[in-house]
Amino acid sequence: MTVPPRLLAAVALVDPAPDARVLEIGCGRGALAALLLERLPAGHYTGLDRSATATAATAARIADAIAAGRAEVLTTTLAEFRAEQVDLALAVNVNAFWTGPASRELAVLAAALRPGGVLHLLYGSDGGAAPRTDVVDRLTGHLDAGGFVPEVAMPEHGGVRLLHVQAGRQALR
Numbered sequence: 804m805t806v807p808p809r810l811l812a813a814v815a816l817v818d819p820a821p822d823a824r825v826l827e828i829g830c831g832r833g834a835l836a837a838l839l840l841e842r843l844p845a846g847h848y849t850g851l852d853r854s855a856t857a858t859a860a861t862a863a864r865i866a867d868a869i870a871a872g873r874a875e876v877l878t879t880t881l882a883e884f885r886a887e888q889v890d891l892a893l894a895v896n897v898n899a900f901w902t903g904p905a906s907r908e909l910a911v912l913a914a915a916l917r918p919g920g921v922l923h924l925l926y927g928s929d930g931g932a933a934p935r936t937d938v939v940d941r942l943t944g945h946l947d948a949g950g951f952v953p954e955v956a957m958p959e960h961g962g963v964r965l966l967h968v969q970a971g972r973q974a975l976r
């Protein structure tokens with residue numbers, strides 16, 4: 804099965820530790836789930852998507868990992884998700900973080916991330932086109948209001964350029 808280049812780039816940029824507990828928001832049909840699990844021999848993957856069609860496809864794609872207790876896939880919106888703690892959360896091309904304040908979604912992620920955990924939001928296409936930059940101010944503003952410290956980059960990997968916003972939790976005052 805051909806893996807979309809943007810997802811190869813995403814997993815390289817996120818670079819999870821082999822024992823990381825990872826949450827993917829908007830897992831779609833599971834292509835990134837399969838790539839991540841290759842990098843998580845001692846870790847765990849949770850994928851969620853609001854689309855039951857998407858989660859069924861993901862669950863079928865990573866059935867062996869689910870059977871082995873290394874992964875789970877849930878049909879839910881992020882706002883309604885109650886997570887176990889994770890080391891890393893990521894989303895590729897999920898627009899909920901810039902179309903509105905995403906305050907409920909970011910509160911869920913703030914609760915789910917362990918101290919030192921990182922949220923990665925990645926946006927881009929497979930064709931080599933430059934990622935859109937008009938959403939950066941909204942994204943970073945929403946993350947800041949949600950208690951995160953965003954860092955913005957526009958890295959190139961394998962002929963794909965992604966908008967990569969990574970964010971840790973703000974220090975408690």
Ligand SMILES: C[S@@+](CC[C@H](N)C(=O)[O-])C[C@H]1O[C@@H](n2cnc3c(N)ncnc32)[C@H](O)[C@@H]1O
Nearest residue numbers: 829830831852853854857879880881895896899
């Ligand atoms: C554009 S697709 C991207 C899928 C995959 N990440 C990829 O890059 O191929 C966005 C996915 O996020 C899911 N999604 C969007 N907003 C969501 C939310 N608030 N909660 C859960 N899933 C969401 C959609 O159902 C869809 O499957």
